[in-house]
Amino acid sequence: MVDSHIHTEFSSDSEMKLQHGIEHGTKLDIGMTITEHLDLKFPTGTDFTFDIDKYFKDYEKYKSSKLMLGIEIGMQLNCIEENREIINKYPFDYVIGSIHAADGEDIFNPKSYEGKSKSEFFEQYFSSMVDCVKKYDFIDSLGHIDYISRYATYKDNEINYLEFKEYIDEVLKALVHNGKVMEINTRRLKNVEAYKNLVQVYSAYKQIGGKYVTIGSDAHYAEDIGNNFTVASRICQVCDLKPVYFKNRKMEFI
Ligand SMILES: [Zn+2]
Numbered sequence: 461m462v463d464s465h466i467h468t469e470f471s472s473d474s475e476m477k478l479q480h481g482i483e484h485g486t487k488l489d490i491g492m493t494i495t496e497h498l499d500l501k502f503p504t505g506t507d508f509t510f511d512i513d514k515y516f517k518d519y520e521k522y523k524s525s526k527l528m529l530g531i532e533i534g535m536q537l538n539c540i541e542e543n544r545e546i547i548n549k550y551p552f553d554y555v556i557g558s559i560h561a562a563d564g565e566d567i568f569n570p571k572s573y574e575g576k577s578k579s580e581f582f583e584q585y586f587s588s589m590v591d592c593v594k595k596y597d598f599i600d601s602l603g604h605i606d607y608i609s610r611y612a613t614y615k616d617n618e619i620n621y622l623e624f625k626e627y628i629d630e631v632l633k634a635l636v637h638n639g640k641v642m643e644i645n646t647r648r649l650k651n652v653e654a655y656k657n658l659v660q661v662y663s664a665y666k667q668i669g670g671k672y673v674t675i676g677s678d679a680h681y682a683e684d685i686g687n688n689f690t691v692a693s694r695i696c697q698v699c700d701l702k703p704v705y706f707k708n709r710k711m712e713f714i
């Protein structure tokens with residue numbers, strides 16, 4: 461397997477040393493793709509960015525058949541061209557496109573949910589995702605479709621497929637149409653409700669024509685690399701999807 465979503469110390473919210481990550485990955489005998497955070501024009505007014513030249517300079521020597529260098533970009537409509545330029549400029553193996561902000565609201569921040577019903581905020585989240593997935597034609601995979609479920613402040617935070625079908629299907633159709641894949645983010649897979657809902661989402665992806673998924677732990681600590689990968693494999697089997705990873709921006713089969 462390849463863990464296609466890992467943050468080391470180049471990401472502002474991780475202190476992981478690459479060396480520790482490599483030690484852990486070697487112990488598990490899995491490949492790894494490093495995907496540092498780049499969130500331009502974030503609602504808080506700051507760019508969450510990193511020194512990409514230094515990233516390649518420091519990590520280039522660790523690249524191998526089992527270690528790839530990628531990036532996770534935060535997709536928003538106000539920075540498409542800036543992101544495109546960066547992706548074109550550097551030799552990334554893999555690009556995750558993620559929604560960390562919806563219509564100028566930080567999804568991580570509990571204040572963003574104040575005074576809004578679940579359906580109101582989730583619809584805002586999914587419409588941003590629909591718009592971005594259509595326009596970000598230079599990503600490889602859509603990251604954590606259930607990101608909002610980690611931080612929303614409602615009693616039920618799940619992205620219930622039937623409730624948001626209209627939006628989710630549009631996201632999935634746009635991905636398939638643009639030849640992009642979806643990530644299975646393993647962060648929430650121990651949660652039974654999350655698992656049940658996600659199986660519905662990935663089944664819909666298959667129905668709509670999706671064939672491939674990347675699998676990523678979103679690890680910010682070495683010990684989290686490869687977390688819940690057996691559950692992710694089960695989703696692949698249940699939904700008949702093939703796990704893949706990317707090298708030199710090309711899909712590779714596992
Ligand atoms: Zn993310």
Ligand SMILES: [Zn+2]
Binds near residue numbers: 465467532678
């Ligand atoms: Zn991430």
